[in-house]
Amino acid sequence: MTDVLVVDKLNAGYGAVPVLRDVDLTVPAGTITAVLGANGAGKTTLLRTITGLVRPTGGRILFSGADLRAVKVEQLVRRGIAHVPEGRGVVAELTVDENLRLGGLWRKDKADAKKATAEVYELFEPLARRRAHLGHQLSGGERQMLALGRALVARPTLLLLDEPSLGLAPKVTAQIMALLKQLRDTTGLTVLLVEQNVRGALSIADRGVVMSLGRIVMSADADQLLADDGLRHAYLGF
Structure with missing residues (x-):
């Protein structure tokens, strides 16, 4: 291995x-x-x-x-390499969807970045329901899901x-x-x-x-x- x-x-x-x-x-x-x-x-x-x-x-x-x-x-x-630090680190002033898009902002393959975002919503159903909510409106668990999801969008x-x-x-x-x-x-x-x-x-x-x-x-x-x-x-x- x-x-x-x-x-x-x-x-x-x-x-x-x-x-x-x-x-x-x-x-x-x-x-x-x-x-x-x-x-x-x-x-x-x-x-x-x-x-x-x-x-x-x-x-x-x-x-x-x-x-x-x-x-x-x-x-x-x-x-x-993706790093999710302690404290979850979401951008409180941005929506869930905007936070996730940040994870793929640098990627040249925009179609796959969009696909990766859709996959995150499938993995984390609470985020899919709250995609228009701001980061500071989320619970602690939802913020952790968002931080992890944003990292995953980067593949x-x-x-x-x-x-x-x-x-x-x-x-x-x-x-x-x-x-x-x-x-x-x-x-x-x-x-x-x-x-x-x-x-x-x-x-x-x-x-x-x-x-x-x-x-x-x-x-x-x-x-x-x-x-x-x-x-x-x-x-x-x-």
Whole structure:
């Protein structure tokens, strides 16, 4: 199985404060990899460094074999990487439909961008019913659907998701997780998922990695991580 993403001895931080320390990570094509750990473990910084929002101080980031360190942030989506940050990040003053069109604004194949938007409405029925509503009129769950849908309109190869369940009701969280699994199974989408909802993330993931103090302390199949009582108690809090 080909690795879509390879992170090799990655170091990064904020100013003089180091956060990531020699992080090694591989994400195979067509899989979901869950990144787990307590607050402050470095999970969000990992995603931000992969997408160039934080500049690495050492190591490599390879996407489909190409080094991302010299690639401008705005070029990543054209290469097939979509990042949905924590906090959902929809444009509150735009309608649902306008937000989704932003996801395909850069695409030359306008017909397929329109088709991708229609597919998002099929995936997320609440958005279809509220396509003329403004972003600030949506519920938290609907905003998360919209942020995810906008990323999908870009037809990414790799989707980076940061805490998609944050602040959502359990039922909505379950729907989001089920959708990610469906997308992996039906489209071959590769997902790197940062989550504190450990059980939910591992229930759909192929593999999980556990971060602590900026390092990866464990990498294993999702079922193995769920079954490892000592690891769960030490790093995952349950």
